[in-house]
Amino acid sequence: MTAGTPGQEAHETDPQALPDSAERLRVARIGKPHGIRGEVTAQLYTDEPEQRLAPGAELIRTPGAQTLDRSTTTLTITRQRWNKNIALLSFAEISDRDSAEALRGSTLYVAVPALEDTDEDGWYSHELAGFSCVDAAGQPLGTLKELLTGAAQDLLVVTSGSGEEVMVPFVEELVPEVDVENRRIVLTPPAGLF
Template identity: 40%
Template sequence: MASAYVLTWLIQISKNETQLRVGRLTKAHGLKGAIKLEMFTDDPERRFVPGSVFTLQVPTTSPWHGKTLELAELRWYNGHPVGFFVGVPDRTAAESLAKAILWIDHDLTEVTDEEDAWFDHQLVGLAVVRDGVRIGTMTQIDHLPAQDLLHVSTVSGEVLVPFVKAIVPSVDVAGGTITVTPPPGLFEDLPESAIADEAALAAAVLPTGVSTDSSDDADAVRAGDRLDSN
């Protein structure tokens, strides 16, 4: 989950199950197999506990390709997370895992109990509405240090919308809409005649079960807020 938007991709496993990106191994730490972590979650106490098993995203040439990795212990050094993993006994083994992306199984029916917080997959594909009229489809979320950006696909092209309450005052997952109150100029080039073109808007929706994000961050989102842990 994240308080700004996440995932590179959600990988669909079954109707209600997918894999969620929660971290990346950066570099070896010390001589005993420890590896520094970059976390893409605001819930490390739940995602990174001893016994957690991660699917690895690594090159096909990696000796770890097709394997999973079990967390043995998580420590913090100078405010940075460092993981010890089963089957990684020394620095050489740790170095072979550098840059590996960590994924976990995730139930798509799971919801966050935080106010104004959503999992990314809940938002991708929602209709974007301005003044009660649909103007586009939310297709992607970028997590940036200052704020998150929503990619809104319109019939005139893509518009990047800052995910802050002043511009995105309402998200209605059940109703399938994201309401925006953009400042002048943000959707300036969008002709009124194009807004109602549902056929063109539908073409912008991603295939079922797949969402994209070009950044490295967390696994759920909250409007206008980014946690320090990410």
């Protein structure tokens, strides 16, 4: 799962860039139309499509480089289904194939809570990326590159001082503390992991 909040200059030149004030999570990219009633295929960027793309969900749409409709709009999902392994989406605002074609290449985002408002057991990768990782004694271990979410457990990808990427299971035994205020994560890795 990824999201971005580029600077204002990027926003003015890149139609897919988000303003500084945005806290958004990229969830899908609109593909080609499917049928004649406005349904579209979607490339998913979320591991929770049933929740993020449920009927009634409001998504922020930004145009892609080749998108015919260049405006940023909000789309409301009316239906999400699967055709084999392809996700299909329908929107309240789109009712025909031509309107669906105009959206091709657009990126869909959901608004996410700010890090301070997130409960202690849930973070997004973009919120933790760049945090320093230290051992229980405060000795540096590296910098968090990203948080990978998985079905069984999440993993922290830490870039060590030597540049090696080390994966640490995001469980309390190995990650006893996430200090948001100081942008620091305390790790208690097994011997030899770093």
